[in-house]
Every structure is written in structure tokens, then in C-alpha cells.
Amino acid sequence: MSHHRPGVDVIVVGAGMAGLVCAERLRRSGCEVLLLEARDQVGGRTAGTEVDGENVDLGGQFVGPGQDRMYALAAELGVAVFPTHTAGANLLETETGRLRRFRGMVPKLGPLALLDVARAQSRLDRLARTVDAEAPWRGPDAAALDGQTLRSWIDRTLRTEGGRRFLTLACRAIWACEPSELSLLHALFYVKAAGGLAAVTDVEGGAQQDRLDGGAYGVAAKLAERLGAAIRLNAPVRRIEQDDSGVVVTAEDGTAWRAGRVVVAVPPPLAARITFHPPLPAARDNLLQRLPMGSVIKYVVGYPAPFWRQAGLSGAVLSLRGPVAMTADSSPRSGRRGVLIAFVNGAPARDLAARAPEERRRVLLDGLGRLFGPEAATPASFVERNWNEEPFARGAYSALFPPGAWTGLGATWRAPVGRIHWAGAETSPRWYGYIDGAVRSGEAAADEITQAEPR
Structure with a gap:
């Protein structure tokens, strides 16, 4: 093994929600933990930014009944939960551009x-x-x-x-x-x-029922505050070696750290790009190679006020015409401004991504103008997050299992490989792909390690 820095008990690769929760749980159990993150901020697919003094979620943002671990985490961190806005009529845009108002989830x-x-x-x-x-x-x-x-x-x-x-x-x-x-x-x-x-x-009673005051990214940021100096940003991991005595994890700049165990808490396509020595078992390696991410462009579009509410609209749209698949009201709890989120997903996202940024903006705003009127086409703020172009995500919302992957290779899904453990929303049998699934996976990986080596 290569020259390395002094060791810790566990290294966690990836400071998304799963990695943050895993590292904090291990730290509480008495482990010395190092959390390595490739980006310049924590959060992973719960990324966020600030617009007009308000946090906005560029990735996952909703919670709902049954997502007990995320609700518990928010309560522990003092993050309030409030309902997603649903008052008013939803809209369906037909293939010909006709708008139909409806209530409920099926237009x-x-x-x-x-x-x-x-x-x-x-x-x-x-x-x-x-x-x-x-x-x-x-x-x-x-x-x-x-x-x-x-x-x-x-x-x-x-x-x-x-x-x-x-x-x-x-x-x-x-x-x-x-x-x-x-x-x-x-x-x-x-x-x-x-x-x-x-x-x-569903929204009411479903996974989109509630939102987190300050955004899901705010939860990640609070966890990061607790972990403090245990987090290293701008440290993409390129190599993981293991032997009978421990692991060595090497970052892109050549810095290496030794630990007793490692938790890989990144999306499958990114885990597949890490060099493992000795190599992962063939079935596990093949599974990682076969799991692409979904294709998503998320838009967060701000206005001085949620004007659609005065028109009797909820802000929720399903569009058969496209390229926008759906929209929702994501206005802040403070009521200081109005915010629509819009999603372009699947093949339309890949098609739109091939266009120049200014053309993507025009197409998106033209679409919102069709749905909500001219006022929607002249926003006060406009933020785009093309998740497939994110080098440390390569897509969203979650990894997809194509035909044959589950039955041919699924038995390797969550199983540790020696001293290498796995976490992330894709490793949870409950709420797979959701923030709550990421939290559960981080807890499960931490417990797996502490049970293997009681402290």
C-alpha cells in the first residue's frame, strides 16, 4: 500500500445525506471518522443554493408519511416541517396545448x-x-x-x-x-x-406532502456543522485498497488515508469509477456498471409573489406536451416571494440538454408562459440544475435497474465486500431513491460497522 496519512476508524466516501448520517452515527458510537467529499459543498443530491436571501433546493426536497427517519432527523436538528402548497386547481396540458383543470392526482x-x-x-x-x-x-x-x-x-x-x-x-x-x-x-x-x-x-398523504423549512440542503448543512473538521471537501476518491489489517483510500490529488473500514456512499455510476484493489467480486462490479441514473433538469424559478394562487391554481402541472413533465409550488414558508419548480425528465431532458443554455432558458420560460400566463415568462430569478452534467452525480433522481439486473446480480446489492460497506439512497429497501432512504442507508451502514466491531 502507498504512503498514507495517520489512520482513523472509518472513512466515509461521499457527503450526501447518507454519508453525513453515517459519519455522524459512527462518531456518536465512539469511532474516529473522516468524511471525504468530491464537491466544494456537502449535500449530494440534496444540493442547494441561496436566492434573494432564501435557501432553495436544487435536488431532493420533499418528505411524506412513512418517511420516519427523515422526520426524526429534522426534529433532532430543529428543522421545522410545513405542508406543500396544494390549494387550488391542478393543470393538465394535453399534447395539443389545451389546459384542463383538475383536482386530485389523476387528471x-x-x-x-x-x-x-x-x-x-x-x-x-x-x-x-x-x-x-x-x-x-x-x-x-x-x-x-x-x-x-x-x-x-x-x-x-x-x-x-x-x-x-x-x-x-x-x-x-x-x-x-x-x-x-x-x-x-x-x-x-x-x-x-x-x-x-x-x-x-400523492402530495397529501404521499411522498410530496411536506417540505423542510430552510430546505433539505439546510438539514445537510446542519449535519456538516456537527462533523466539523472531520469533513474534507474537494477530495474526490479514486482508489480504495484493502487487506486484512484495514483500508487505504486515495484521493485524486494523491493524498491517502488509512482506516479500519470504509463506507462508499456515492451513486452507483460513481462507485463504478473508483479503482478497487483487490478488484470487487465480478458480480458486484457488473451490477455497478449496469445501473445508470435517471435524466433530470430541475428549474427553480422565482417571482415577486405566487401570482398563480390568485388565479385559483395550485402551481402543480402535468404536461403531455412537454418538454416540462411537471411543476409544483415551491414558495418559501416566509411568503416573501413565489417560486415554481419545473422538471424536464427522461428523453426530453437529454434532448433539451443538447441545446445552448440561453435556448434552454427560452424553452422553459415559454413553457411556463403557456401554463401560467405571460407573468410566468418574466421571472425575478432563474436557476437551472442539469443533474446529468453534474460530475459527481451523473443524473437523478436515482439509479435504474434495467431488465435482468435484479435477478442476475441483485444478491450483491448491499452486501459488504470485506472491509468495504455501502450506503446511499440506492441501497435502502425502504424508500429507495428518496432522502429518507438515504438516511436509513447511512444508519444501516453505521450499525453494520459497529456491530462488526463493538466499541
């Missing part, structure tokens, strides 16, 4: 398409209940479910074109990908991990 699609979607949602829920969230590759139907894409299931199950278009939009909104890009088993596992389809899709 007015026409009676046949509406019945078609309701039947498909019920069937998805029933299938999801058959999946073992702890081991999705198990079960008598796992191979059949994993051998098909969500696209093939939609085409076979739905009878109306309107229903198929809506389920395609739902796939983009939920998984930030096209239905052809993930296996049916993964879609079902994701639903099961959240406790049902309503938990995934």
Missing part, C-alpha cells in the same frame, strides 16, 4: 382513458405487493417480472392511447426515464419500498 383524460389508467394503477399496486423489498430477486415471478420493461407492460396492459401516454408521463415524473429503460420488477420494487403507488404519487 381528466376522458372516461375510457381514465378507467384504463385506474385499472393499470390497481394492477401495479397488486403486483408490487408480491415483491420482497428486502430481496427483489426472490419470488416465483421475479424472473418473469425482471425479464420485461415497464414499456412492454404498459403496451400490453393499457388499451387506450391516452392511458399509455399518461403512464409514460408518470414514468418520467417518478423515475426520470423512459418506460423502456427500467425493468418492471424495478418499478414494482420501488413502489413496494415506498409502501404503495399512492405513497409515490
